[in-house]
Amino acid sequence: MMASCLRSGKKAKRESATGPNWLELPKELTTIILQKLNTIEIVTSASPVCSLWWNICKDPLMWCTIDMIEDSDHPNHKLEKICRYAIDRSCGHLEDISIGNFATNDLLKYIADSTNHLYRLRLRECRAISDKGLIEVANKFPVLEELDISYSNLTKDSLKAICRCCPHLKALKFNSTGNLYDEVAFAIAGTMPKLRHLHVALNRFSNEGLDAILDGCPLLEYLDLGFCFNKTCVTKSLRKRCPDLISKRPGFHFTSKIMISSKKIIGWTLVNEENISQFNYV
Template sequence: MNLRRNSNLSHGRSWAELPREVIMVIFLKLGAIEVLRAAGSVCRSWRRVAKEEPELWRRIDMTNHGYGSDAFVLMRPTRRAIDRSKGRLEEFSIEYFGDDKLLQYLCKRTSILKKLCLISCYQVSQKAIARTARRQPLLEEIQITFGDFEEGMTEMVGRECPQLKTFKFNNTWYSLPNLGPGGDDEEVEDDEEAFGIAKTMHQLRHLQLIGNRVTNKGLKAILDGCPHLETLDLRRSRNVKMDADMQARCARLKTIRLPEDSLDDYDFEADADDRQDEINFWYSGAAIQML
């Protein structure tokens, strides 16, 4: 439906006459980018709501809008959305774009963030995430899916967010050749991230580690270090072996998704080619020129 062309409702009332509450419902259903690009400019009253209602911008979701150069154009409208929240922003999600300066901009305009979601944000550094976590004392949920980080990432996040309740740290190791030091096709094991979680995230309730290299040793450390853990997602973390001992340790959990369980609600395989294109973009001259 073209809102600008259809300026009148079927019963003769104009779009401008809709109550503010109804306009708010429409905007919330459309999402941030749709309001910024189109709906917020339908008429004067709609524009006023889009600019003057900070409640509309408590949750900013800039995901599922393309990748590479297509996503990078969202930087400016994302800053505009942050401004419109007037310090009331609680949930912030971005995908395929963003950098350290954007997170710094975010922290200057809100300090009550409860959820931070970064998907394929290769230009966001580990230090920037640490600074953001340090300046957002109410953070309860962090999702980091795909990225280029050094060792100690999970320990750093847990140290800065001692009250963290939900942590999602996903990767694609399962879909890559699992080559050992000599180039042999063997399982590569790495419990560094698991030990960081166990050491610092003692209040954790929900943990997702899709495509992780964690082993039974690391998982045992998590279960011991996170006594309040309720749900655990280990899909495609193929180094975990659910033997009798591990099954007994996981019995206290309300929900567990095993390494071989389906990814029907998050189709990594379907995105494999796009993911490689995306990685190539961010590490090419094209990405540097756009910064």
């Protein structure tokens, strides 16, 4: 009896030391766990572990989302190779892709030619993508709902092409080195009635441009006019349209954003000692 207990204790101790057998998990649960990894981790680390994980990672539905926006120690040419591999694995099911600074015009075209279902595209610090490259593929994203282009060299020409080709956008972030004028505001207002979130940095919108956006995008909930050069257009336009709805939230920091809701409009922009008095909403 005692010997049996000792054997049982040793067996339990060995199992505790070696940890659980991950291969005994249900396939559905293993799939969910693997989907928590980013694309680089799946391609380089997870899929080669065993035949089970390899077969799970062969499923095109594993690649509906490709996330390669975080910094990596891999050189750009290897990151692009991994990205193309993941796109091929999706077999046309790609819906959501996020890419860091290694993206090129050729890679963007590869994405556009590989799927008709892309609803979300994020390009972060992709300065190798040019206006020409983006304009050539903009019409291949007809169902796009979310677009984030941050810290790029793209200009108003790219943004105007997006306006023409992506009428279903609900969220747009365009943060580039080029200034944006009212022609861009009018393009957004005239083509994006479903827009709910808008961030456009380095803009020179006038009251008329801001009015056009507020009129043309009736579902707008969030508007960020980051680094707006026309600091008075925000307050003048909002005062004119909704003088009884403007309020100031106590204790908040001035940034350069406008929040719009069904009950009130809260506006704030870059503030200094010279212009702070005009933002004292009652």
